[in-house]
Amino acid sequence: MRLELGVIHICDVQFGSTTSVKDGVLYVDADALAAHLKEHEERLVDVKVHLARPGESVRITPVKDVIEPRVKVDTEAQIFPGTVSKVLPVGSGRTHVLRGAAVVTTGKIVGFQEGIVDMCGPGADYTPFSQLNNVVLEFTLQDGLAAHDKEEALRFSGLRAAKFLAEPAKEMEPDEITAFETLSLIEGVKAYPDLPRVAYLQMLQSQGLLHDTYVYGVDAKQILPTLIHPTEIMDGAIISGNCVSACDKNTTYHHQNNPVVEDLFAKHGKELNFVGVIITNENVFLDDKIRSSDWSAKLAQYLSLDGIIISQEGFGNPDTDLILNCKKIEALGIPTVIITDEYAGTDGASQSLADADPAANAVVTGGNANEMVVLPKLDRVIGDVDVVHVIAGGSDKAIKEDGSLEVELQAITGATNELGFNKLSAKGY
Amino acid sequence: MSKIRVLHYINQFFGGIGGEEKADIAPSLREGKVGPGMAIQGAFRNEAEIVATIICGDSYFNENLEKAQEEILQMVREISPDLFIAGPAFNAGRYGVACATIAAAVKEELGIPAITAMYEENPGVDLFRKQLEIVPTTNSAAGMRNAVKGLVPLALKLARGEELLGPEEEGYFPKGIRVNYFAEKRGSERAVDMLLKKIKGEEFKTEFPMPVFDRVDPAAPLTDLKSATIALVTSGGIVPKGNPDRIEASNASKYGAYSLEGFVDLTEDTHETAHGGYDPVYANRDADRVLPVDVLRKMEANGEIGKLHEMFYTTVGNGTAVASAKAYAADIGQKLLAAGVDAVILTST
Numbered sequence: 001m002r003l004e005l006g007v008i009h010i011c012d013v014q015f016g017s018t019t020s021v022k023d024g025v026l027y028v029d030a031d032a033l034a035a036h037l038k039e040h041e042e043r044l045v046d047v048k049v050h051l052a053r054p055g056e057s058v059r060i061t062p063v064k065d066v067i068e069p070r071v072k073v074d075t076e077a078q079i080f081p082g083t084v085s086k087v088l089p090v091g092s093g094r095t096h097v098l099r100g101a102a103v104v105t106t107g108k109i110v111g112f113q114e115g116i117v118d119m120c121g122p123g124a125d126y127t128p129f130s131q132l133n134n135v136v137l138e139f140t141l142q143d144g145l146a147a148h149d150k151e152e153a154l155r156f157s158g159l160r161a162a163k164f165l166a167e168p169a170k171e172m173e174p175d176e177i178t179a180f181e182t183l184s185l186i187e188g189v190k191a192y193p194d195l196p197r198v199a200y201l202q203m204l205q206s207q208g209l210l211h212d213t214y215v216y217g218v219d220a221k222q223i224l225p226t227l228i229h230p231t232e233i234m235d236g237a238i239i240s241g242n243c244v245s246a247c248d249k250n251t252t253y254h255h256q257n258n259p260v261v262e263d264l265f266a267k268h269g270k271e272l273n274f275v276g277v278i279i280t281n282e283n284v285f286l287d288d289k290i291r292s293s294d295w296s297a298k299l300a301q302y303l304s305l306d307g308i309i310i311s312q313e314g315f316g317n318p319d320t321d322l323i324l325n326c327k328k329i330e331a332l333g334i335p336t337v338i339i340t341d342e343y344a345g346t347d348g349a350s351q352s353l354a355d356a357d358p359a360a361n362a363v364v365t366g367g368n369a370n371e372m373v374v375l376p377k378l379d380r381v382i383g384d385v386d387v388v389h390v391i392a393g394g395s396d397k398a399i400k401e402d403g404s405l406e407v408e409l410q411a412i413t414g415a416t417n418e419l420g421f422n423k424l425s426a427k428g429y
Numbered sequence: 430m431s432k433i434r435v436l437h438y439i440n441q442f443f444g445g446i447g448g449e450e451k452a453d454i455a456p457s458l459r460e461g462k463v464g465p466g467m468a469i470q471g472a473f474r475n476e477a478e479i480v481a482t483i484i485c486g487d488s489y490f491n492e493n494l495e496k497a498q499e500e501i502l503q504m505v506r507e508i509s510p511d512l513f514i515a516g517p518a519f520n521a522g523r524y525g526v527a528c529a530t531i532a533a534a535v536k537e538e539l540g541i542p543a544i545t546a547m548y549e550e551n552p553g554v555d556l557f558r559k560q561l562e563i564v565p566t567t568n569s570a571a572g573m574r575n576a577v578k579g580l581v582p583l584a585l586k587l588a589r590g591e592e593l594l595g596p597e598e599e600g601y602f603p604k605g606i607r608v609n610y611f612a613e614k615r616g617s618e619r620a621v622d623m624l625l626k627k628i629k630g631e632e633f634k635t636e637f638p639m640p641v642f643d644r645v646d647p648a649a650p651l652t653d654l655k656s657a658t659i660a661l662v663t664s665g666g667i668v669p670k671g672n673p674d675r676i677e678a679s680n681a682s683k684y685g686a687y688s689l690e691g692f693v694d695l696t697e698d699t700h701e702t703a704h705g706g707y708d709p710v711y712a713n714r715d716a717d718r719v720l721p722v723d724v725l726r727k728m729e730a731n732g733e734i735g736k737l738h739e740m741f742y743t744t745v746g747n748g749t750a751v752a753s754a755k756a757y758a759a760d761i762g763q764k765l766l767a768a769g770v771d772a773v774i775l776t777s778t
Binding site for chain 2: 125196198262263267272307308335336337339340342344347348351352353356357360361362363366367368371409417418419420421423424425427428429
C-alpha cells in the first residue's frame with residue numbers, strides 16, 4: 001500500500017469571506033463553517049469560531065481534541081472513514097495536508113478532564129499545539145443530552161470541521177510530496193533480505209467515556225488486536241475519543257502524525273524493514289488484558305519480527321497492559337522498546353509505574369506528569385478557565401489570585417505524550 | 430577569591446580518641462584538620478581550608494539524637510563555614526547514620542552545603558540519600574584515598590553553588606528523584622535508535638530502570654497445628670521493660686531475643702515498645718496488642734497449637750533500611766530453624 005502525502009505549509013490563519021488557502025495563509029469563512037457543522041449535527045446549538053496563533057497571549061481550555069485538516073485527492077475513500085466519511089479503505093493514493101494548521105475543539109463538554117493549550121509562555125513549551133495556527137471551535141449543545149451523546153456530537157463535529165477546512169487544498173499543488181509504502185510480507189522479505197524486520201504495536205486507550213478510541217468507526221474496546229497499514233493511520237483510520245489526563249492522551253492530530261510511524265519510515269529500507277502496525281486496546285477487565293496481550297504476541301510472532309516498539313496511552317491501569325504486552329513478546333525472543341510516561345509524584349520520589357517487569361529493560365519516557373508548572377495569566381481565554389479547578393492535574397488551589405495557574409503537567413494537552421511526540425523526558429537524580 | 434571555609438565532622442575512632450570504649454564521648458570542637466581531614470585538605474589544594482573539626486562518639490550521637498544534633502549545630506553556627514563535610518564513614522553503621530543525619534540537619538536547618546561519603550550498604554545511605562549527596566566508598570578505611578577523590582570535587586561544587594549534573598556524572602548515590610528535561614531528540618526517534626541497538630546486541634541505556642519487586646514464595650501450610658511449635662517475631666519494637674539492649678527507636682541497628690518463659694500475659698509492668706514511629710501509648714499499656722502472647726498461651730492451653738516457642742525476636746521497623754532488616758531476618762530464621770520451630774507469626778504495627 002502506497003500513500004503520497006502532499007504537504008501545504010500554513011504560516012497564518014485569518015477570517016475570510018470564503019474558506020481558502022493563499023500564500024501560506026488559511027482563510028476561514030466562520031459563518032459557513034458553523035452552518036456546515038450545524039447542518040450535519042442537530043445536537044449542536046451554537047458554534048463559536050476563534051483563531052489562536054503561535055505566540056499570542058491566548059489560553060485554550062478545556063481542550064477536547066486537536067485535528068489536522070487533510071483531504072484525499074484521488075480516491076473515493078475519504079479522510080476519517082467510518083466516522084464522518086464512508087467506511088472505505090484509506091491509506092493509498094494522494095492526501096493533501098494543511099501542515100501548520102489545526103482544529104481545536106473546546107467548550108463545556110462532558111467530564112472535567114480536558115486539557116490546557118497555551119499559545120505562549122512556559123505552558124507553550126510543553127504542548128506541540130502552541131506551534132500551530134489553530135481554528136478553535138467552542139461548542140454549545142442541546143440541553144438534556146446524555147454524556148455519551150455530547151461526546152459523540154463534539155467528536156464528529158471536530159472531524160467535520162477539519163475536513164471542511166482542507167477542502168480547498170484538494171486542487172492545490174503541494175509544497176512538498178513524500179511517498180510512504182508498505183510492501184506485502186513476501187515482497188518485503190525479498191526487497192530487504194538483510195534488514196531487521198520491525199513492527200509497531202500501538203496500544204489504544206479504551207477504558208470508557210472520554211477514554212475511547214475508534215478504528216474505522218469501531219470502538220476499540222470491541223476489537224481484537226489486528227494489523228493496520230501505517231498509511232491508513234495517516235488518513236484518519238484511527239481517531240481520538242479521549243482527553244482524560246490530557247498530557248498522555250493521543251489527540252486525532254497525534255494519530256494522523258504518529259511519530260513512531262514517521263521515524264520507522266525514516267529508516268525503512270535503510271536500517272530496518274518497517275513491516276507494519278499492530279493495534280491493540282487497553283480494556284479495564286483482566287480477561288481482556290490477557291486476551292489482547294496474548295493476541296498481540298501471536299501477531300508479533302506470526303510476522304516473524306526482529307524487534308518491536310510498543311507505545312502506551314494513559315497510565316495506571318494500562319501499565320498492566322503495557323507490561324503484559326512487553327513480557328509476552330520478549331518471551332518469544334523478540335526485542336522490545338516501550339514508550340511510556342511517569343507518575344512519580346510532584347517531588348519525583350515515588351515509583352513511576354503501577355506495574356513493572358525485568359523484561360522491560362528498554363524504556364523511553366515522556367517525562368513525569370506530576371511535575372508542577374506555573375502558567376502566568378494570559379490576555380485571552382478561549383473556553384472556560386474555571387475548569388482548571390477540577391481537571392486532572394489541576395486542583396481547587398490551581399488558580400492563583402493574580403490569575404496564574406499552578407498545575408501538574410498532566411493538565412497540559414499532549415505534554416508527556418507516549419507516542420514519543422515530544423522531546424520531554426525524565427532522568428533519575 | 431578567598432578560600433572556602435570547611436567544617437569537618439568525624440567520630441571518636443577517626444578522631445584518634447579511641448574505639449568502642451570511647452563511643453560515648455560528647456561532641457568537641459578542634460581547630461584545624463584531624464585524621465582523615467589531612468587527606469581531604471591535601472585534595473583541596475589551595476581552594477578550601479578545613480578551619481575546624483568536630484569529633485563525636487557514635488554511641489553518644491545515636492543515643493542522644495536530638496541533644497547531640499543541637500550541640501553540633503550550635504558549633505556549626507559558631508564556625509559558620511561555607512561547607513560541611515562528614516566522614517567518610519565507610520561501612521560503620523552508626524557512624525554512617527550520624528554523618529548523614531548531621532549533614533542533612535546542617536543542610537536543611539542552617540542552609541549550609543553539606544556532604545558525606547560511605548559504603549552502599551551503610552544504613553545512612555538509604556536513610557538520607559533523598560536529602561543530600563552521599564558519595565560511594567569501599568567498605569573499609571583502606572579506600573580512603575579514592576573516597577576523598579570522589580568527595581572533594583563534588584563538595585567544592587556544592588560550596589560554589591554550581592548546578593549538579595545527575596548522580597552518574599557527579600558520582601553520588603541516586604536520590605531516586607525523577608526530574609524532567611528536554612532531550613535532543615523526540616521520544617519516538619529515541620525509541621527507534623534504542624531498538625536498533627537492542628536488535629544488534631549493542632549497548633543501550635533505558636530511560637527508566639524498572640524497579641524490581643522482591644517476592645517471597647509463601648511456605649507450605651502446616652499439616653498439624655496441634656503439634657506445631659509457633660514463634661512470635663515482631664518489627665513493632667516490643668521489648669522487656671527498660672529496653673535492656675537499647676534497640677533504637679528508629680533505624681534499628683540490632684534485634685533482640687528475649688524469653689517468654691513464665692509469661693501468660695504481657696503487662697505495662699513487664700513489657701513496652703521501643704518503636705518511635707507510632708503512638709506507643711496502647712502498646713505500652715498492653716504489649717499483647719503487638720505481640721499476642723496472651724492469645725497464643727490460651728491456644729496452647731486448649732491444645733489448639735503444640736506450644737509457643739520460648740523465645741521471641743524483636744526489632745524496630747521504623748526507618749530501618751531494607752538491607753538491615755534482611756540481615757536480621759536471615760539471622761533470626763537460622764536460630765528458629767535450629768530450635769525446631771515449625772511456624773512463625775510475624776507482626777508489624
